[in-house]
Amino acid sequence: MIKERSSVVITGGASGIGKSLAFRFGKEGNDIIIGDIEEAALDLAISELRSEGILATGIVVDVSDLDSVRSFKEQIFSAFAPPYILCLNAGVGAGGSISESDVLDWEWVLGVNLWGVIYGLNAFLPFMEKNNNGHIVITSSIAGHLSYPNMGVYNASKHAVLSIAETLCYELQEKSTEVGVSVLCPGLVKTNILDSERNRPEILTGNVSLTEPDDHDTRKEAVREIYNLALDPDSVADLVFKAVESKQFYIFTENTFHDAIKSRHRDIELARNPMLRANLVEEHLNDTD
Numbered sequence: 001m002i003k004e005r006s007s008v009v010i011t012g013g014a015s016g017i018g019k020s021l022a023f024r025f026g027k028e029g030n031d032i033i034i035g036d037i038e039e040a041a042l043d044l045a046i047s048e049l050r051s052e053g054i055l056a057t058g059i060v061v062d063v064s065d066l067d068s069v070r071s072f073k074e075q076i077f078s079a080f081a082p083p084y085i086l087c088l089n090a091g092v093g094a095g096g097s098i099s100e101s102d103v104l105d106w107e108w109v110l111g112v113n114l115w116g117v118i119y120g121l122n123a124f125l126p127f128m129e130k131n132n133n134g135h136i137v138i139t140s141s142i143a144g145h146l147s148y149p150n151m152g153v154y155n156a157s158k159h160a161v162l163s164i165a166e167t168l169c170y171e172l173q174e175k176s177t178e179v180g181v182s183v184l185c186p187g188l189v190k191t192n193i194l195d196s197e198r199n200r201p202e203i204l205t206g207n208v209s210l211t212e213p214d215d216h217d218t219r220k221e222a223v224r225e226i227y228n229l230a231l232d233p234d235s236v237a238d239l240v241f242k243a244v245e246s247k248q249f250y251i252f253t254e255n256t257f258h259d260a261i262k263s264r265h266r267d268i269e270l271a272r273n274p275m276l277r278a279n280l281v282e283e284h285l286n287d288t289d
């Protein structure tokens with residue numbers, strides 16, 4: 001249970017799931033600290049939170065940059081008291097096959113989705129363990145459990161952070177600490193993730209993206225249509241809040257991919273060759289039929 005007022009640190013909280021987390025935890029009377037790379041969206045989110053009476057602070061941070069995360073940490077430690085609930089949530093999406101993905105695509109997505117989590121843990125975890133208090137929520141994805149085609153870069157980043165969260169869970173158990181960890185594994189959520197390119201540094205411009213102005217790729221169009229029907233991020237934030245309260249580790253947002261995950265686990269148990277039964281879009285469509 002979250003018994004005391006906490007400082008809730010949320011990366012990528014200027015939009016989508018992170019923003020909903022800010023509202024959900026803020027409404028419970030916690031101090032909200034959002035770190036995000038997109039300054040205008042961050043300012044807007046902070047003013048919306050404050051207009052609801054929530055104590056909110058915004059700090060510009062690039063989670064893929066170690067110095068930036070260290071400065072983020074220093075600003076938080078100098079102004080906010082523990083306990084901390086830390087949501088390592090900032091993330092970007094990219095689509096495209098592995099063969100068409102450029103090294104720069106890998107650098108950008110792994111930089112934000114994987115190194116962002118590593119730097120965040122490096123900055124906050126030792127302090128939280130020493131303090132024997134707090135909870136960490138790492139945002140992975142269904143893509144951390146499955147390896148759908150044309151999402152290889154993203155899949156790799158989300159498998160990696162799932163593994164980090166599971167390892168951390170065991171380590172915290174071994175230490176019998178009060179620090180908790182959860183891993184958020186959303187399916188499809190209606191956010192701005194398909195427009196992730198808006199935050200892509202020019203020097204990391206690669207080959208693959210989910211959004212291109214003149215993009216008539218039917219696969220990408222189908223994905224966009226499905227996202228319009230996807231889950232509301234507020235309902236995801238609700239699940240996360242309850243999971244933190246009850247110290248629940250795995251947070252799934254829907255059952256749509258349950259059979260596909262079971263089938264993958266069965267492939268591994270039987271050492272049988274992986275067989276594509278449906279892609280991400282088909283899986284979702286089959287479930288909504």
Ligand SMILES: NC(=O)c1ccc[n+]([C@@H]2O[C@H](COP(=O)([O-])OP(=O)(O)OC[C@H]3O[C@@H](n4cnc5c(N)ncnc54)[C@H](O)[C@@H]3O)[C@@H](O)[C@H]2O)c1
Pocket residue numbers: 011012013014015016017018035036037038041061062063064089090091092093112139140141142185186187188189190191192193194195196199
């Ligand atoms: N939307 C989905 O369907 C879905 C599904 C599974 C997992 N996720 C994960 O949820 C998380 C949140 O994404 P979302 O769907 O809310 O998308 P979103 O684009 O609405 O929000 C992502 C936020 O991360 C920020 N961000 C991007 N790069 C950053 C950087 N280098 N440093 C700091 N902040 C940065 C963006 O400015 C934005 O505010 C991501 O980790 C994403 O991979 C989303």
